[in-house]
Amino acid sequence: MGISKKNLVVEPNSIKNKAKRLQLYSQQRIEKAKNKRETRKRLKLEEKDCPEAKKERLEKNVPNTQENTREFDETIAGIEFALSVKNIIPDAEFIKRGSQYSLEKIMDFCVNREYTDLLVVSEDHREPTYLTVIHLPNGPTAKFRITRVKDGKKIEGHGNPTAHKPEVILNNFSTRLGHTVGKVFASLFPQLPEFEGRQAVTFHNQRDFIFFRRHRYEFVSGKRVNLQEIGPRFTLRLQWLQKGLYDLKSGEYEWIFKPEMETSRRKFFL
Amino acid sequence: MNNDEIVWQIVGNRFCSFRVKTNIDKLCRNEYNLTGICNMQSCPLANSQYATVKEHLGVTYLYVKTAERAHMPSKLWEKIKLPSNYTEALKIIDTELVYWPSWIKHKCKQRLTKIVQYLIRMRKLKLKGETKLVGIKKKTERRLKTREIRAEQVARLDKSIEKELLERLKSKAYGEDMPLNIKQEVWEQILADTGVEDQDDQDDQDDTELGELGSEFEMADEDEEEREYVSDVSQDSDSISDDFGDIEDFAQLTPKNKDYEYEYEYNQQKSQN
Numbered sequence: 001m002g003i004s005k006k007n008l009v010v011e012p013n014s015i016k017n018k019a020k021r022l023q024l025y026s027q028q029r030i031e032k033a034k035n036k037r038e039t040r041k042r043l044k045l046e047e048k049d050c051p052e053a054k055k056e057r058l059e060k061n062v063p064n065t066q067e068n069t070r071e072f073d074e075t076i077a078g079i080e081f082a083l084s085v086k087n088i089i090p091d092a093e094f095i096k097r098g099s100q101y102s103l104e105k106i107m108d109f110c111v112n113r114e115y116t117d118l119l120v121v122s123e124d125h126r127e128p129t130y131l132t133v134i135h136l137p138n139g140p141t142a143k144f145r146i147t148r149v150k151d152g153k154k155i156e157g158h159g160n161p162t163a164h165k166p167e168v169i170l171n172n173f174s175t176r177l178g179h180t181v182g183k184v185f186a187s188l189f190p191q192l193p194e195f196e197g198r199q200a201v202t203f204h205n206q207r208d209f210i211f212f213r214r215h216r217y218e219f220v221s222g223k224r225v226n227l228q229e230i231g232p233r234f235t236l237r238l239q240w241l242q243k244g245l246y247d248l249k250s251g252e253y254e255w256i257f258k259p260e261m262e263t264s265r266r267k268f269f270l
Numbered sequence: 271m272n273n274d275e276i277v278w279q280i281v282g283n284r285f286c287s288f289r290v291k292t293n294i295d296k297l298c299r300n301e302y303n304l305t306g307i308c309n310m311q312s313c314p315l316a317n318s319q320y321a322t323v324k325e326h327l328g329v330t331y332l333y334v335k336t337a338e339r340a341h342m343p344s345k346l347w348e349k350i351k352l353p354s355n356y357t358e359a360l361k362i363i364d365t366e367l368v369y370w371p372s373w374i375k376h377k378c379k380q381r382l383t384k385i386v387q388y389l390i391r392m393r394k395l396k397l398k399g400e401t402k403l404v405g406i407k408k409k410t411e412r413r414l415k416t417r418e419i420r421a422e423q424v425a426r427l428d429k430s431i432e433k434e435l436l437e438r439l440k441s442k443a444y445g446e447d448m449p450l451n452i453k454q455e456v457w458e459q460i461l462a463d464t465g466v467e468d469q470d471d472q473d474d475q476d477d478t479e480l481g482e483l484g485s486e487f488e489m490a491d492e493d494e495e496e497r498e499y500v501s502d503v504s505q506d507s508d509s510i511s512d513d514f515g516d517i518e519d520f521a522q523l524t525p526k527n528k529d530y531e532y533e534y535e536y537n538q539q540k541s542q543n
Contacts, residue, residue: 171431196450200435206422206425221459222460225431248399249399
């Protein structure tokens with residue numbers, strides 16, 4: 001064929017001598033064009049006999065366009081989080097909210113359809129920022145800040161969830177406010193877990209940060225348990241708690257975070 | 271005497287303080303202007319017979335001006351309140367401007383439609399509630415972030431979850447019989463463990479009862495109370511071991527050495543087998 005491999009491997013960019021570089025470049029261009037012509041000729045001859053081969057080749061030949069090499073849309077982040085929350089809670093449904101209905105109306109719809117809870121995920125800067133948990137039909141409503149979300153698939157050695165109803169572990173919810181918040185979480189899950197699934201969902205409160213984890217466990221002995229994280233993991237921090245349904249205008253706040261309440265490092269509310 | 275022609279010659283061709291010139295068009299800033307465009311037909315100054323629709327505080331009015339009142343600037347405009355019902359308002363425009371040029375009638379109706387629509391939109395937006403913007407305080411964000419990481423370290427999540435699960439298993443939360451989620455050998459071990467603990471408790475009770483025999487003779491009436499006190503002590507110890515809420519307490523609550531030995535022996539047996 002007369003194509004020296006050496007010439008194709010060497011990149012003209014790497015040669016500092018301009019005259020040499022240009023020479024090599026033009027040589028490579030000619031070789032490339034020649035190559036192209038020859039393959040075309042060959043394909044034409046080959047495909048003259050069998051049109052199926054041509055059809056197959058054309059089907060496989062999908063050029064890269066701006067549309068099909070589109071960058072990943074990060075707005076999916078909030079929705080992804082909502083979907084993972086949906087997967088954690090048994091019998092949960094995910095509905096894209098849209099802008100058509102106000103939250104008050106959505107709450108009405110949910111009450112009419114006898115849903116027990118409504119979770120609203122809000123998103124800022126393409127990240128999930130807040131989670132509002134509304135217990136239907138009479139409240140309470142709690143708003144949490146979401147931070148440090150890690151998808152289950154990004155956790156090393158993660159397991160895959162099963163459809164079993166998980167056990168709920170609530171740790172350290174000791175104050176009165178803590179009890180109500182704990183109840184809010186506990187009421188999201190069915191009261192009777194399916195133990196054969198060996199899945200446990202944990203809400204661990206430490207210094208007012210509520211850490212969410214989901215594990216599969218295995219009792220190794222009377223003293224040891226093996227845990228495999230299923231994920232996702234994220235941290236919640238309570239912003240406010242309302243007695244009734246979500247109502248920012250006239251709702252009664254049972255507790256609301258204010259910066260001036262942080263009087264010392266050892267003052268915690270949950 | 272007002273002459274519309276003369277007024278327009280001055281206002282239209284020379285200077286008008288209401289006129290706004292853009293690259294494409296000449297517009298009018300006079301609030302009585304029907305169309306907002308600067309031309310003779312829609313100029314409220316150069317037309318002695320003119321009508322327009324205006325809105326004030328959510329109520330729409332029809333403003334009518336005729337040549338008959340041109341000499342009284344204070345009473346120049348006749349202000350007619352239009353009902354909030356759109357179709358009725360249209361009818362009133364029709365009756366008030368019966369023999370008027372159809373162009374003015376049409377434009378008045380168009381303006382009314384526009385006003386009614388934006389009033390509806392305003393009310394809807396008000397009902398929807400405003401979105402409140404909250405600033406992000408970088409310093410507190412940073413502080414919270416470090417605190418969160420520290421809290422996670424302190425929480426020792428895996429350990430506390432393990433403890434809680436074991437506690438559930440031991441307290442028979444998974445059922446009195448062997449639960450589904452456990453191997454038989456582990457269950458046997460747990461049954462053995464709990465049996466040992468029971469024995470310990472009984473020993474404790476025996477000790478205390480022996481110690482208090484002397485006082486029993488002195489106060490026969492308080493006999494039962496004292497016995498209750500004994501059992502309370504053992505219950506207390508149980509309840510402490512139940513409470514695995516605070517991780518910092520774990521160090522003190524590690525199982526007795528005896529249990530450790532037992533486990534060790536058990537493992538040895540297993541390996542020998």
